[in-house]
Amino acid sequence: MKALRLEDRSDEHLCRMAGGGDKAAFAVLVRRHQDSVFGLALRLTGDYELAGDAAQEALIRAWKALPGFRGDAALSTWLYRITVNTVWTHRHRARRRRAERIEDVVHLLPPSESHNPVRSAESAEVGGRIRLALEALPTGRRTVVVLKDVYGWSHAEIAETLGISVPATKVRLHRARLQLQGMLEDL
Amino acid sequence: MTTMVCALSRPLIVASVLDGARPPDWVEQHQARCLRCQATEARARTTGRSMRNLESVGAAVPPPGLTDSVVSGLDRPESDSQAPAALPWFAVAAGLAAVIVVVRRRRTS
Numbered sequence: 001m002k003a004l005r006l007e008d009r010s011d012e013h014l015c016r017m018a019g020g021g022d023k024a025a026f027a028v029l030v031r032r033h034q035d036s037v038f039g040l041a042l043r044l045t046g047d048y049e050l051a052g053d054a055a056q057e058a059l060i061r062a063w064k065a066l067p068g069f070r071g072d073a074a075l076s077t078w079l080y081r082i083t084v085n086t087v088w089t090h091r092h093r094a095r096r097r098r099a100e101r102i103e104d105v106v107h108l109l110p111p112s113e114s115h116n117p118v119r120s121a122e123s124a125e126v127g128g129r130i131r132l133a134l135e136a137l138p139t140g141r142r143t144v145v146v147l148k149d150v151y152g153w154s155h156a157e158i159a160e161t162l163g164i165s166v167p168a169t170k171v172r173l174h175r176a177r178l179q180l181q182g183m184l185e186d187l
Numbered sequence: 188m189t190t191m192v193c194a195l196s197r198p199l200i201v202a203s204v205l206d207g208a209r210p211p212d213w214v215e216q217h218q219a220r221c222l223r224c225q226a227t228e229a230r231a232r233t234t235g236r237s238m239r240n241l242e243s244v245g246a247a248v249p250p251p252g253l254t255d256s257v258v259s260g261l262d263r264p265e266s267d268s269q270a271p272a273a274l275p276w277f278a279v280a281a282g283l284a285a286v287i288v289v290v291r292r293r294r295t296s
Binding site: 052177 | 202230231233234247248250256261
């Protein structure tokens with residue numbers, strides 16, 4: 001019987017192999033999850049280059065932590081947590097970079113929006129406005145609002161990952177939403 | 188004109204849309220007759236929908252070669268990644284030490 005190719009194996013199986021030091025198995029996991037890890041890093045940093053660095057560092061951290069990964073949560077959830085932690089560690093760098101430049105959002109538009117030109121223009125405009133508004137938020141508020149309203153995390157998950165209290169996440173979310181609504185008033 | 192009630196209702200309306208929680212009765216009663224607060228709700232729905240779409244994987248294309256960079260970085264000790272950041276401080280410290288030595292020598296000579 002022909003053995004399954006690495007690409008055809010499940011995350012769980014690849015995790016076990018990678019946890020034992022198999023780099024080829026880990027490379028397959030990276031290829032499988034890099035888009036979502038990078039996507040989250042990009043939403044949190046608002047900076048393409050910084051997001052690339054953060055995604056790379058997060059995935060390397062994941063490799064080092066894999067032997068301890070018990071599989072209680074889905075791999076994607078676990079990778080998201082590592083990504084948030086990585087970005088959170090470098091938030092001062094992100095803040096400095098963000099102050100230096102204004103993001104060009106064109107390269108971030110979802111390809112699926114290209115089917116209907118009119119709708120595409122509208123949703124692209126709304127999406128672009130929201131991305132810019134998110135980038136304008138202070139890092140702490142942006143992190144909480146992205147994790148809650150974009151990724152659907154619970155307050156408890158956000159609090160645990162960021163190392164802050166649940167009431168603190170609620171306060172940040174409340175302020176972030178108010179600030180966002182203010183910036184998007186003419187939408 | 189934005190009233191005090193509008194200002195108080197706004198965050199509760201936004202939270203009700205984004206978190207799915209029912210707003211208090213007084214907010215619903217106010218919203219039923221306030222066009223501004225109805226617009227707030229509509230805007231919150233648009234914003235919420237667009238924000239959820241931001242998660243879609245196709246929305247962000249990672250830099251080419253990310254996998255290769257990760258795999259090549261797997262064996263790198265953590266101290267390597269700290270080196271570039273630490274380097275300028277070493278340079279500054281070495282420069283300061285050199286200046287102090289030169290000044291002291293001049294004073295003693």
